[in-house]
Amino acid sequence: MLRFEHVTKVYGGQKALDDVTVSFQPGHVYAMVGPNGSGKSTLMKAAAGLLQPTSGNITYSNLPIGVETKKRIAYMSTEPFYYDYMKIRDVEGFYQDFFADFDKDLFAGLLGFMQLTPELKVKSLSSGMAAKLKIAATLSRHAEVCMLDEPLNGIDLVGRDQIIQSILRSIHPEATILISSHLFDELEPIVDHIVMMENGRVILQGELEEIRKQYGMSISDLYRSRFAASQPYPYPPQM
Amino acid sequence: MKYLLKYEFRRARLALLGITAITLFLEMVYLLGYLLDINALFTLGLFGGILVIACSTMAILLYGVFMFNEDISKKPGYLLFSTPRSHAQILASKLLMILFALIGTSILFTLCIGFDIFLAIQKEDMSLLSFFAFFDPSITKNAVLGTIFNLPNYIGMGMYVLSTIAEFLMQVMVAYLLIVLTKTMMGNQKGRGILGVILWIVITNVISSIGGFISSALLILSEPDSSFSNSIDALNGLMEMLFSPVMYLPSMLISIGCCIGGFCITKWMMDKKLSL
Numbered sequence: 298m299l300r301f302e303h304v305t306k307v308y309g310g311q312k313a314l315d316d317v318t319v320s321f322q323p324g325h326v327y328a329m330v331g332p333n334g335s336g337k338s339t340l341m342k343a344a345a346g347l348l349q350p351t352s353g354n355i356t357y358s359n360l361p362i363g364v365e366t367k368k369r370i371a372y373m374s375t376e377p378f379y380y381d382y383m384k385i386r387d388v389e390g391f392y393q394d395f396f397a398d399f400d401k402d403l404f405a406g407l408l409g410f411m412q413l414t415p416e417l418k419v420k421s422l423s424s425g426m427a428a429k430l431k432i433a434a435t436l437s438r439h440a441e442v443c444m445l446d447e448p449l450n451g452i453d454l455v456g457r458d459q460i461i462q463s464i465l466r467s468i469h470p471e472a473t474i475l476i477s478s479h480l481f482d483e484l485e486p487i488v489d490h491i492v493m494m495e496n497g498r499v500i501l502q503g504e505l506e507e508i509r510k511q512y513g514m515s516i517s518d519l520y521r522s523r524f525a526a527s528q529p530y531p532y533p534p535q536m
Numbered sequence: 537m538k539y540l541l542k543y544e545f546r547r548a549r550l551a552l553l554g555i556t557a558i559t560l561f562l563e564m565v566y567l568l569g570y571l572l573d574i575n576a577l578f579t580l581g582l583f584g585g586i587l588v589i590a591c592s593t594m595a596i597l598l599y600g601v602f603m604f605n606e607d608i609s610k611k612p613g614y615l616l617f618s619t620p621r622s623h624a625q626i627l628a629s630k631l632l633m634i635l636f637a638l639i640g641t642s643i644l645f646t647l648c649i650g651f652d653i654f655l656a657i658q659k660e661d662m663s664l665l666s667f668f669a670f671f672d673p674s675i676t677k678n679a680v681l682g683t684i685f686n687l688p689n690y691i692g693m694g695m696y697v698l699s700t701i702a703e704f705l706m707q708v709m710v711a712y713l714l715i716v717l718t719k720t721m722m723g724n725q726k727g728r729g730i731l732g733v734i735l736w737i738v739i740t741n742v743i744s745s746i747g748g749f750i751s752s753a754l755l756i757l758s759e760p761d762s763s764f765s766n767s768i769d770a771l772n773g774l775m776e777m778l779f780s781p782v783m784y785l786p787s788m789l790i791s792i793g794c795c796i797g798g799f800c801i802t803k804w805m806m807d808k809k810l811s812l
Contacts, residue, residue, distance in 0.1 A: 306811075347617055348811030367620040378614040380547060387546075394539040395619040 298322055299344055299442055299473055304353030306339055313339040315497035321473045328484050329477035331494035332524050337477040341444045345372035371440035375447040377427045379419045386415035388434055396438050404437035407463055424451045432460055436467040444475040457483055481517050491516055540621055540629035551599050555592045555641055562588055563648045592641050600634040601711045608719055613812050623806040634708055699784040702791035707740050709798035716802050720809035743794050747787025754783060
């Protein structure tokens with residue numbers, strides 16, 4: 298289980314995460330929703346070991362985030378992060394060298410599905426192709442926790458379908474999947490839990506169907522009703 | 537660690553190939569000028585070679601520092617820091633890459649210079665002994681004794697090279713420490729980049745000066761009385777053997793100490809404070 302306990306992260310006087318306590322269970326797909334700057338990416342980066350919280354604890358399987366957890370947690374950032382000199386086959390080599398859980402056959406399958414060829418240079422890829430490559434590489438790890446930050450950003454409709462399909466065909470039933478996106482409608486069919494954030498705080502979390510029933514509306518409508526109006530949220534966070 | 541080094545070298549290969557290509561090109565220009573007696577080419581090759589030796593060392597230092605800064609400031613750092621490797625391993629791989637690059641280019645320069653000397657000896661029909669006599673006339677007085685008693689000079693020269701490498705690594709390590717310091721402790725403070733550069737100049741100069749000061753003190757202590765020195769050549773040689781290499785020891789030890797200290801502090805800051 299991936300657990301955040303009273304985690305706060307302060308950047309230049311601003312709280313990117315504000316006393317966040319939340320846990321993510323194996324075998325579930327979590328949608329991280331919230332407006333820009335709500336803390337979704339910071340939360341994922343903290344779990345990936347890319348940033349140190351100002352206070353609080355983050356653990357995975359009771360281990361503090363570090364070298365051991367990086368072997369078991371895969372993270373894909375919103376921005377492209379491969380070296381410019383790399384070709385797609387170099388990306389494959391990199392993952393193979395560093396991650397024991399990397400499945401090169403799955404990667405080859407996903408590349409084919411996304412119409413990417415190993416000889417393409419990363420630098421020459423369009424933003425959509427680069428996003429597909431990131432997804433293919435991240436999903437090709439049989440990681441226990443897989444975090445995808447805005448995987449549908451800048452992708453056309455067909456590409457989004459390909460990505461959703463790729464996620465569906467790669468998800469391990471026992472894995473914990475975290476997906477952040479503004480395009481919640483398209484993620485709704487594959488997620489089963491929601492974590493909604495605002496100003497660095499978790500304002501709502503729980504099982505998707507329960508929340509739908511509880512509020513009598515879809516998550517997208519709930520999102521609009523919360524963030525379109527600047528009223529304080531009337532419901533306490535669900536722990 | 538080997539994979540970290542592998543990818544450090546893959547990233548640096550263009551820069552290293554560039555240095556190698558320029559060096560070999562200038563060597564070719566020099567050789568053409570020397571063998572065909574074309575003064576312009578000879579001069580260009582000679583001065584170009586000297587310039588490339590000086591500049592390539594600086595280029596390796598700057599390249600190493602910029603790459604580290606890029607890794608902790610820009611997105612490709614996500615790839616590196618997501619790998620299941622400790623900050624200590626990442627830091628060590630970067631230092632090793634710079635060290636190996638420095639050693640590699642030094643070997644290349646030495647081979648080029650050695651080849652040039654070999655050709656010069658062949659062309660001028662000169663013996664190796666008389667060639668070395670250019671640098672130390674005592675060799676011709678008694679070749680065997682000269683060589684033996686000048687051996688400490690070569691050991692001293694070796695110590696000088698080691699001391700220079702240690703100082704070079706210390707400069708890189710101080711730069712790494714300041715990059716992490718400006719990225720973590722200084723937060724979003726304005727002018728932190730310029731402050732980092734100023735601090736780097738000050739710190740590296742202070743460390744070098746301390747080493748230089750201790751070496752000078754040792755030199756004064758070890759320098760024998762001039763009348764005594766002039767009268768007993770053998771003793772002079774013995775004194776050189778005892779003390780010449782030692783001259784470089786303080787600055788080398790100080791540089792190594794600063795490198796280790798800088799490494800530990802940088803690692804600690806990365807572990808506790810660094811956020812990409």
